Amino acid sequence: MTGGSGKAGRAVVTDLAEHGHEVLNIDRVGSPESYSPEAPIPFLAADVTDFGETLEALAGGETLPGIEAVVHLAAIPSPAHATPDRVFRTNVTSTHAVFAAAARLGLKRVVWASSETTLGLPFTRPPDYAPVDEAHVYPETSYALSKVLGEEMARQWSRWSGIPIIGLRFSNIMVRSDYEKFPGYWEDPHARKWNLWGYVDESHVAESVRLALDADVDAAEAFIIAAADTVMKRPSRELMAEVFPAVPVAEHLQANDTLLDITKARSVLGYAPKFSWRELF
Numbered sequence: 136m137t138g139g140s141g142k143a144g145r146a147v148v149t150d151l152a153e154h155g156h157e158v159l160n161i162d163r164v165g166s167p168e169s170y171s172p173e174a175p176i177p178f179l180a181a182d183v184t185d186f187g188e189t190l191e192a193l194a195g196g197e198t199l200p201g202i203e204a205v206v207h208l209a210a211i212p213s214p215a216h217a218t219p220d221r222v223f224r225t226n227v228t229s230t231h232a233v234f235a236a237a238a239r240l241g242l243k244r245v246v247w248a249s250s251e252t253t254l255g256l257p258f259t260r261p262p263d264y265a266p267v268d269e270a271h272v273y274p275e276t277s278y279a280l281s282k283v284l285g286e287e288m289a290r291q292w293s294r295w296s297g298i299p300i301i302g303l304r305f306s307n308i309m310v311r312s313d314y315e316k317f318p319g320y321w322e323d324p325h326a327r328k329w330n331l332w333g334y335v336d337e338s339h340v341a342e343s344v345r346l347a348l349d350a351d352v353d354a355a356e357a358f359i360i361a362a363a364d365t366v367m368k369r370p371s372r373e374l375m376a377e378v379f380p381a382v383p384v385a386e387h388l389q390a391n392d393t394l395l396d397i398t399k400a401r402s403v404l405g406y407a408p409k410f411s412w413r414e415l416f
Contacts, residue, residue, distance in 0.1 A: 138209030150341035
């Protein structure tokens with residue numbers, strides 16, 4: 136797993152280990168202290184923007200021989216974390232290196248972190264419809280463009296190699312300490328319109344990765360991964376009517392349903408996000 140020391144990576148590595156997978160964390164920084172001392176996760180330092188280092192790392196060697204699949208989460212995680220050119224260069228180069236190394240080594244599967252930003256975030260212009268689904272692709276930043284190109288690379292490498300390559304378009308990832316910020320969103324629906332009031336819990340991220348490793352997918356596919364609800368107390372239809380009044384809303388939308396359509400993930404991956412922030416308030 137690349138990027139196993141990051142925000143999402145820590146949750147995914149722990150979840151996979153708890154479900155019986157042998158995991159190797161490939162990152163530029165070491166495994167965090169949150170990993171259990173009783174069940175340490177092997178760590179291998181590597182820069183996955185370098186194809187040679189990536190190839191050597193994914194081969195496993197003595198650290199973890201016989202690697203079967205790679206979960207690729209290593210990336211600059213948002214448009215705000217670096218200059219646009221560095222974000223684009225790093226994310227595209229690392230994704231290409233991982234896909235190419237997986238093909239060279241004959242791995243059985245690749246699961247990787249795409250992004251909700253492919254859908255048109257930030258939504259300064261209204262979406263075409265709501266909830267938005269996987270077909271709603273409008274990259275608005277260099278970060279989003281890097282993920283759209285990653286999805287095209289996935290289709291190409293999957294065609295060439297026959298390896299299933301599953302992209303997970305994660306919404307705004309939350310750990311439990313993040314939910315104390317939520318009351319600050321409730322008075323102003325414009326504050327979180329940028330991603331249609333979406334979020335995803337770290338437990339949902341871990342669940343989706345684990346499911347994607349075993350899903351009945353034989354090519355390159357992308358899936359929106361979000362919580363089943365929004366960050367807001369107000370019903371989703373009310374939010375759309377106030378902020379994006381001209382946008383058509385699907386008839387099936389009820390109560391606080393997510394406006395990031397997770398139907399495909401539910402149907403193909405068996406994704407069923409149970410946790411909601413509402414359990415904490």
